[in-house]
Amino acid sequence: xxxxxxxxxxxxxxxxxxxxxxxxxxxxxxxxxxxxxxxxxxxxxxxxxxxxxxxxxxxxxxxxxxxxxxxxxxxxxxxxxxxxxxxxxxxxxxxxxxxxxxxxxxxxxxxxxxxxxxxxxxxxxxxxxxxxxxxxxxxxxxxxxxxxxxxxxxxxxxxxxxxxxxxxxxxxxxxxxxxxxxxxxxxxxxxxxxxxxxxxxxxxxxxxxxxxxxxxxxxxxxxxxxxxxxxxxxxxxxx
Numbered sequence: 139x140x141x142x143x144x145x146x147x148x149x150x151x152x153x154x155x156x157x158x159x160x161x162x163x164x165x166x167x168x169x170x171x172x173x174x175x176x177x178x179x180x181x182x183x184x185x186x187x188x189x190x191x192x193x194x195x196x197x198x199x200x201x202x203x204x205x206x207x208x209x210x211x212x213x214x215x216x217x218x219x220x221x222x223x224x225x226x227x228x229x230x231x232x233x234x235x236x237x238x239x240x241x242x243x244x245x246x247x248x249x250x251x252x253x254x255x256x257x258x259x260x261x262x263x264x265x266x267x268x269x270x271x272x273x274x275x276x277x278x279x280x281x282x283x284x285x286x287x288x289x290x291x292x293x294x295x296x297x298x299x300x301x302x303x304x305x306x307x308x309x310x311x312x313x314x315x316x317x318x319x320x321x322x323x324x325x326x327x328x329x330x331x332x333x334x335x336x337x338x339x340x341x342x343x344x345x346x347x348x349x350x351x352x353x354x355x356x357x358x359x360x361x362x363x364x365x366x367x368x369x370x371x372x373x374x375x376x377x
Contacts, residue, residue, distance in 0.1 A: 157363075160197040160200025160201050161194075161197040161200075163193050163197070164190065164193040164196075164352075167186050167190060167193055168190060168348075168356070170186050171183055171187055171348060172348050175345040176342060176345045187225055187226070187348070188225060188229065190222075190355075191218045191221050191225060191355070192222065194218055194355060194356065194359055195215060195219075197359065198211070198214060198362070198363060201359075201363040202366060204367070205363075205366040209258070210259040210260065210362060210365070210366055213251050213254055213259070214359065216248075217248045217249075217251040217252050218248075218355070218359075220244045220248035221244070221245065221248045221355065223244040224240075224241045224244035227240045227244065245326075246297055246300055249300045249301060249304045250300065252304045253300070253307055256307035256315065256319075260310075260312065260315060260362060260365050261310035261311055262310065262312065262365075264310065265309060266309050272302045272305045272306045272323070273302065273306075275302060275305075276299060279298055279327065280294070280295050283330060283335070287334060301322075301323055301326050304322065304323070305320060308358070311361060312362075314357045314360045315357065315358050315361030315365070316361075317353075318353070318355065318356070318359075318360075318361060321350045321353040321357065322351065322354030322355065324354075325346075325347050325349075325350035325351035325354055328343055329347050331343075332344065332347065
């Protein structure tokens with residue numbers, strides 16, 4: 139069997155029920171969580187938010203069956219674990235007067251894990267020319283928010299570089315990862331406006347944060363699993 143044939147065979151199997159069933163609980167809980175946010179059901183939105191990343195980790199374990207465990211999966215799980223800590227900063231760090239620094243730290247480290255994952259292990263192409271839009275995004279965001287940031291201005295600008303770096307490097311990967319990086323950045327952008335310009339945000343913007351967040355994280359995970367299966371197919375074809 140040729141390399142192309144092996145890759146095609148594995149890519150086709152990735153679309154079979156045996157592959158994507160593991161993501162269904164994550165999708166279902168994401169929908170319940172967003173619905174709870176829109177409906178004001180705090181008793182539901184809190185627990186479902188904390189369930190998202192563990193369910194996504196389980197989905198990756200299911201979808202990645204047969205692939206060799208290595209740095210890509212390690213980095214992916216580190217990013218998901220840090221994202222989980224960021225999601226539940228108020229729960230996991232109750233001793234802090236303000237959970238925002240802990241949340242930003244956890245997500246900043248998660249993004250660094252994603253940057254290494256995309257750059258070292260999942261990249262399959264050069265940076266496309268249109269990835270420059272993310273540099274424009276950073277400049278516009280910093281200029282627009284700067285007057286409201288006060289002493290956090292430099293920290294937010296650096297954090298924005300990390301967020302933009304994740305999105306830029308995602309464009310070198312599988313299309314699912316690239317879309318995931320874009321949705322993740324949209325989520326972070328809406329969150330930034332909610333944190334620093336809340337009065338300008340419409341009602342329901344918290345739901346928009348989570349819709350784009352769950353899409354972003356889910357697509358990155360899907361793309362990473364597909365990439366590892368494709369890499370395995372390529373290795374097997376040379377044996």
